[in-house]
Amino acid sequence: MKDQKQKMKLNLxxxxxxxxxxxxxxVSIATTAAVSAEVSDATVSVKAMADALHLVMDSxxxxxxxxxxxxxxxxxxxxxxxxxxxxxxALALPAQMFRFGSELAAKRAEKMDDxxxxxxxxxxxxxxxxxxxxxxxxKTGLKxxxxxKGKNYYTTEKLGGINYFTAIYADxxxxxxxxxxxxxxxxxxxxxFKIGDVMGGxxxxxxxxx
Amino acid sequence: MKYGYxxxxxxxxSAAVVTTAALDSQALAEKADYLQSGNKSLQQGRILWLxxxxxxxxxGIADAPVPMQPDDWKHRVIKEREVLYLHAIEGFIGExxxxxPARGGNEALSDDQVKAAVDYMLFLANFYIERQVN
Numbered sequence: 001m002k003d004q005k006q007k008m009k010l011n012l013x014x015x016x017x018x019x020x021x022x023x024x025x026x027v028s029i030a031t032t033a034a035v036s037a038e039v040s041d042a043t044v045s046v047k048a049m050a051d052a053l054h055l056v057m058d059s060x061x062x063x064x065x066x067x068x069x070x071x072x073x074x075x076x077x078x079x080x081x082x083x084x085x086x087x088x089x090a091l092a093l094p095a096q097m098f099r100f101g102s103e104l105a106a107k108r109a110e111k112m113d114d115x116x117x118x119x120x121x122x123x124x125x126x127x128x129x130x131x132x133x134x135x136x137x138x139k140t141g142l143k144x145x146x147x148x149k150g151k152n153y154y155t156t157e158k159l160g161g162i163n164y165f166t167a168i169y170a171d172x173x174x175x176x177x178x179x180x181x182x183x184x185x186x187x188x189x190x191x192x193f194k195i196g197d198v199m200g201g202x203x204x205x206x207x208x209x210x
Numbered sequence: 211m212k213y214g215y216x217x218x219x220x221x222x223x224s225a226a227v228v229t230t231a232a233l234d235s236q237a238l239a240e241k242a243d244y245l246q247s248g249n250k251s252l253q254q255g256r257i258l259w260l261x262x263x264x265x266x267x268x269x270g271i272a273d274a275p276v277p278m279q280p281d282d283w284k285h286r287v288i289k290e291r292e293v294l295y296l297h298a299i300e301g302f303i304g305e306x307x308x309x310x311p312a313r314g315g316n317e318a319l320s321d322d323q324v325k326a327a328v329d330y331m332l333f334l335a336n337f338y339i340e341r342q343v344n
Contacts, residue, residue, distance in 0.1 A: 062272070066307035075303045150269045172265070174272035176315045195315030196265015
């Protein structure tokens, strides 16, 4: 296990030496291709990259929420959305879709030398304890975005000898089902969410040199 | 900033850019954007709006129209007020499938309380529309 961690760390350092990151949409993640020197020398700030990644994630989730869930569940009333969507033969909740995307991206990124980033949906009040913040930056950032509506949190942190740029964006409860499910869930540490409350945050982490 | 498709770029690290210090949170009730009114009904509506509506309408979350942004409200303030009341009380699915939850998701609100919050939001929206015109 230790050897594996060491190997992963070395692999990551090797990736970082190349000093290349893909500023990407969900589409462009899927394919790598040879690029000209001119293109590979282009630069973008890591903050702009994180903001762009979040914009794509948030837009995709919003489209799923509106054009799939709201349309079929709320307007046409032809299917339900459920946390237990497989058992219930229902649509996955928007937050679950987001998390599935996060997990798939992490798996795909492992096989791509030039793609070094991760994103997760976390909360200071998680139903699943695995989604609680672990690093100080995550704890501070999630608290900050909950207390400062409309603002994002940016910082750096060093984890396992690697420097990371970490960006945290508020995740707000926008539908009655988000709020009621969290408030009523037996494992929830918070039972008084209301619509419009920040219920958690999206944590984007990008390794950087420095 | 525009990104080219499949564009590979160098991530530039700048310590000066990346740290945002925690800011003092400002009490919502004192927020300058949310105008006060001498009218008692609007005062009550303001309290209800801050408690039940501001969380989304204050920031445009889930496409909620922001009353401080005239373009969000110009085509809404000309609707009959009863229509706006109805949408707020019963909920509403927009043309693009955005969703306004019934009573802002607070079932405990009475019809009159929802109407008071709507009145305050219209008061705010009209103020910012008039300010833009003038």
